[in-house]
Structure formats: C-alpha cells, structure tokens
Amino acid sequence: MRESPVWAVVALPFALALLVYAAAALDAVLAGGGFRDPLYEGVRLLVQQRRRTLAPDRLLTRIGVVALPLAAVLGAVVVPLGGRAVADLTVGVVWFNAMEVVVWGAVWLAGWGANSAYGLVGGYRFVAQGLAYELPHMFALITAALGAGSLRVDEIAHAQGGLWFAVWMPVAFAVYLLSAVAMAFWGPLGHPAGNDLAGGAAVELTGPDRLVFLAGRYLLLVVAAAMAVPLFLGGDGGPLLPGWLWTLLKTGAVLAVLVWSRQWLPALRMDRFMTAAWTVLIPATLLQMLVVGIVVLD
Amino acid sequence: MQTFAFWALAAAAVGTGVAVFAVDSMARATFSLLASFLCVAGLLLLAGLQYLGALVVLMMVMEMLVMAVFMIMYMMNPAGLMPMTMVHNRRGALLVSGGLFAVMAAGILLVRWPERRGRPPADPTADLGMALMGPKMLVMMVIGIAILATMIASVVLAVRGGRYGRAEGDGAGGDGANGGGAG
C-alpha cells in the first residue's frame, strides 16, 4: 500500500456525498420532481417513526441495512475519487469486487429480516441476480487488469495513457456498466426492489432504516460509476483541467448514464436474464479477455 | 495497534464461531459463521496477504448466501425465522470436535516452525500466483475455462425448460414434477 496524502481521506466523503446527492436529484428530476426532492425525502424519513412487522429478526435487518452503505464506502477507499485513492491496495480490483459482493448479504438480510413475503422474494431475486451478473462482471474487471498487467487501480488508470480501455475493450466496458447497475439493483436491474413487489427487499423498511438503505444504494451506484473511470476511462487523464476535476467530471458522466438507464429500460427479470448472462455475456467477456491477452502478449 | 487489531479480530472470530452453535435461528447461525470468516479475512489482511484476504471475503459471502437460499428452500418456515437449536447429537459432536481441537493444538505446539529467512516480497500476490501456478499457467487457464464451460453447458441442458419448468409454454399442468425434470 502506498501512503496517501491526508487530503485524499478528507476529500473522499465530500466527493461521495456530492455525487450521491447529484444522483438522487437527477433521478428525482427525471421522474418529474425537483432537484431539492432528496433533501425533503431525507428529512421526511429521518422524522418518520419506525413500524414493526410480526416476528422480524431486527438485529439481522439492521446489520443488512447498515452493511449496504458500509460496503460501498469500503469499496470506495480504493477508488481515486478525490485524485488519489485513500488506500491504494496492490489488489485494489479484487478488494472492490469483494466489497461489492458484501452487498449480496446486505440486501438479502434486509429483505429476509422483516418476515414479509415480498421482502423475502426480493432477497431471493438479488441472490439470483448476483449469480447472473457476477461472473461476467469479474471477467470484465480482470480484462482491465490484464490490459494493464496490474491489480492496482492506480496502475490500471495510468496504463491508459495512449488509448482508453473503454475504446479497445468495448465489451468489457459495456458489461461493467451493466453490472454496475446490477450491483446497485438499480433501474433495469432493479427487480429485487421492484414495483411489482411494492419495493421488494426494501418493502418493510421505514424511517431512518429506509433512508440508510436508499442512500447506500445511491452510494453503490456512485462508487461503481467512480470505479469505471480508472478502469476504463483513463483515470484522471485529460487536457487543460486538473486531474481531480477530470475524475469528477468523468464519474459524473458515467453516473448520469447509470441513473438515466432507469428511464430507458424496464426491469429485466432473472428468469430471462440469467440465460443471456450465462450463454452470451460470459462467452463474450471471455473472448474479449482472449483478445486483450493476445494484444498484451504481443 | 497491529497487535491490538490482531487480538480483537482473533477474539471476534472465535466468538462468532461459538455463536454459530449458541444462537437459535438458522439465519443467525449462517451469518455468525460468515462473520467468523470475515474476521479471519481481516487477520489475513493484517498479515499483509491482501489478495487472500479479499478473496476470503468474496468467496465466503457468496457461499453463505447460496447456503442461505438453500436453507430457506428446505427449512420449515417461517422462512428460517423459526427458533431451533443448532446442535444435534451433542455428546458425539463434542467428543469429535474436542478430539480434533486437541490434535490440532498439539500440532501447533509440537511442530518445529522454521525460522524466517529473508524478507516478505514487495508483492506477495504475484509471488503467490507464481508459486501456485508458475510454469503450468497455460494448462490451468485452459482447464479453468473448460470447467466453466462444462458447468454452464450442464446447467443449460439440465434446465431446458427454464427455471420455472414452463418457459417453453407446456401449458397448464399439475404442480408435480412435470417440468425440467425430464431434461
């Protein structure tokens, strides 16, 4: 691990908070509301009483609710969002992957713990979704690492001096974006928290619990978008502007696309998507990896 | 600081491990086991083995979640919320685990551990990869892909009718095993 300057530690929470608010506000505006809606909604949930269901497992529900933003923040420490990563691990990519898998547990617990049939089904759905997106997602991550010959996020970013990985690994980039919305169970891959289940895994969350859970989901979306920048979009590289600003701008652009995807597509159900993920996406990412491997060996 | 973290994580790992048998719910047992593994992952990270640590987190969360799904499938309801004891055959289990513990503890105390020579490498991950795979990298990669392809193909063949058994529209039937079982 390399030592990071103190300002990277200070900058990260600010950058995350800013982007989370921007994502929530953009979603509200796209849905016909105003850009101050997340603020109103946040206060509303803060002052709302909690309600209880019959025979819940409150401890596990709380653990699930809190684990969601926690996993996102822990994943964010390897992302150079404020210019430099807070902890530039030698295996940053694997760490990010591991933290994102913690979300499986978080969502499942939150859905299961309320003892509600809808929440339970929502929890199931997320595990099924995880099994569908995880392998293509891993292959996409490894492809970027292979291109740079390193698992360190910083080195991957700086291996793209000439050409962004997004340009010559388009399949891996597309799969990464898809899995970014999948890990945040957002928009087209938001079936675990779908409207057909009246909110799915989050159906019984009230008050501060719901606030933390929803904020955690936006946080995941932000971290996933921020990770796309060093992996595929050349990190902080760019003309004229300072590096940190480029990082922020690129992250914002990816984030906007992810948030907007909710307007673009209906929810993809896993009983259909699973087949496509395993028979199309996995071979496609493997082929992409083969191509990248050959180029790198050359 | 490191020493403190080590002991805290070690104690938490043992404590959550004990909790697996002390709690009265399947889900809590599953997730205390997971917590125990996560503490072990923390210990690995503390030892500078970042790759192994991250991998343990990754694998264990997935594993426990798949286990939880099966638990929900097979256990009597309400969906694992039913209190039940986590130990069966208490005496036999105690005997076996006590014996096992004694053997392993004896092993730790009796084995002559080698002295450290040299320094830890700058990038243990790369060294680990070389040590594990080294010259056989190509073979391992090919085998890995082959296993994956086999897995996917067998799953696709086994559930030809789709997960819900009726994706090809075999119409309304009973609720028996008339779906993918024939595949």
Add this chain to the structure above:
Amino acid sequence: MGVREVLARYAAARPRPFVVAAADGTRARLAVEAELRRRGWRAAASPAETGLVVVCGEPGAELAEAVEVVWRDVPGPRARVDLPGGTSPEDVARALDGAVERLADLDAQRSDAQARAAAGFWTPESADEHEGMGHGHAEMGDEHGGMGNGQAGMGHGHGGHDMGGHAHHMGAPAGLAMAERADDRDGLRLDVLHVPLGPVLNAWPAGLRVDLSLQGDVVQAADVTVVERGGGGSFWGGRPVARRLDSVGRLAEVAGWPAAARRAAELRDAVLDGRSPGLDAFARWIGRSWALRWMTRGVGTVTPELAGRYGLPEGDVAARLDGWLAQIDGRAVPRDEPSGAALAVLPELLDGVELGEARLIVASLDPDLSGGADA
C-alpha cells in the same frame, strides 16, 4: 422547539402518498394522479414508504377493512385523505393541502402516536414489550405490510393470540403455526406460503384480490376473488383509448418502467380532455422496446384451447400489449372488453409462474371492475 417545527414542515412538504382506489374510485384516482404530477410528488409503492394514505372512491366493507389494516400500520407522522367518487380537481388539491397541514402539526401527530401506542394496535419500536397484546387480527395485518387484506400472511392463518414472548424454543415464534408443505415441480417437499395480492396494492386493478399459494416465488395455485364492483356503468364506458392508456401505464409500472408509466398517464389525461397528442409516437416507443418484449414474450400465454374456452384472444402478455398499442394509435378499432373472461382465465394462467410474471399477467388482462357485473 423551533427546529422541530421547521423539520416537521420540511418533512411534510413532499409526502409520498399511497393511493388506494375503490372500484368506484376511478375518477377520483385520475384526479389525484394528475394533481400529484402537477405538484411533482411521487407516489409510494408500499404503506411502509408513505405517511399519507389517499383513498379514492367509497370502499365497500371488505376493502374498507383492508384499508383500515393498512392505515393502522402507516408509520407516523401520518395523514389520511378520503375522496368520494365524484371529487373535483379543486377538492383534491384542497384535500392534499389539508393533509400537508396535518402532517406538519406536531401536537396532533404526537397525540395520534400516543393514542395508537395506548390502543396497542400498533407498537412503535420503542414500546417493544407490547408484543403479544392479543389483537391477533391486527398483528396479522402488520406482518405482510398490509399488502393484502390482513387475513393470511406467510401462511399461518389466524395466529397471533397467546404469544409467549421469546421463551419459545423449538416452538412457533410469536404463536405462528408452521407452514403446510407440498410437492414442487422437482418432487421436493417445500413450504407453501399463502400471500394475497390486493385489494390494496400498488398498480393493481381496483376491487380485485388474488390469493396465491407460493413456493418460493413460484405460484402453485391462485384463487381470484372480486372484492367489490362499482355500481352502474363503468367509468371507462365510451373511453376505450383512455382505458387502454391506463392499462399500459399500469403494465409499465409493474414491469419496472416508471418513465413509460408516467407518459401513459399524461397521455391518458390528455385524451380524457379531448386532446390526443403524440399517441403514435408513444405506441411506437413502447412497441419498439426490445427489453419489454423480451420480458413479456411467452408469459401468460392464452393457448388456442383456453381462447376457445373463455372467448379471449390468443397470445401472451406481449401480444396483449401490442393489441392495446394498436388501439391507442388507431391501427385497430378501440373496443371495450368484458372483464368476466379475464377473471375466469386468471387462475389457469397464474399456475406455475413466477411472482413477477404473475403481476404482469394480471396487469395485461387488467379486469375493469368499475362497472356493475358484465356479461
């Protein structure tokens, strides 16, 4: 004190209303949806999410009871608005303004919470020890989030009495009975959950209840009940295009496509106002969505045999959606379809599908119960 009031006012400024429609409440529901759109308020999908319950129309006895169960579970601060069938848009706006006032009224909310805690129907998190007070029926309502009618959640029947607290071991938690079990399609013996869909549920046809027996998320059996019908003629009589837009909007909502649902609602209201802007473009937009087609193809297929038996057109959810879109953009003659056949075929279509598919199938048949019994 000042801070609290400011916060309460802030929190009340953008409620997330949970809209419940009775069979005769279509007109009021449309007025409410239009008003919410005008104000930029987003509707809640579940009672847990909301603080404001809006009841459209005059519910019959059973629906009223279901609404009561939902209302009992709505976390405070809360307000309820009842809008009878013939409500004007001005009435709706006034009622919602009044609700905002009540939501921000700290004293009233506090006494409401105290009254509820004292009554024991609903126990706030802090008042833990009230568990097992014996209001069995109310507890059941808690359990499945008031999504149904408070009768059977998770398959335990009417439990909830004589709960012994946490002392149970190897016994039933909170006095709940064990689920019954049945064979699933792979020959495993798995639990069966009884989950009612409706009559109080988001994006759900008013007045309908479907009792599902679920194994996991797969429907093993479905029982369709008409909870209530509006008296007299259907609201949609003579407004087939608007009705189809309403149906498409509900289907889009269930399919997880809120943007399409919002657009459908806008167009529906425009058509009811006598305008028809951009119907072709809308039909093209929805019709061309490969993802929606992918997710609806082969779901809820009415086979030739079923079609003959019930007098319905053949086809799956995608085909029914295409039929609606053709009526919307004028490629086909708009027509009123009787809902009796849809109700009759539902149990057979729902057998063996996933819960999400079940919602799509119901939305794609969209039985209209706002009129009296039809042929």
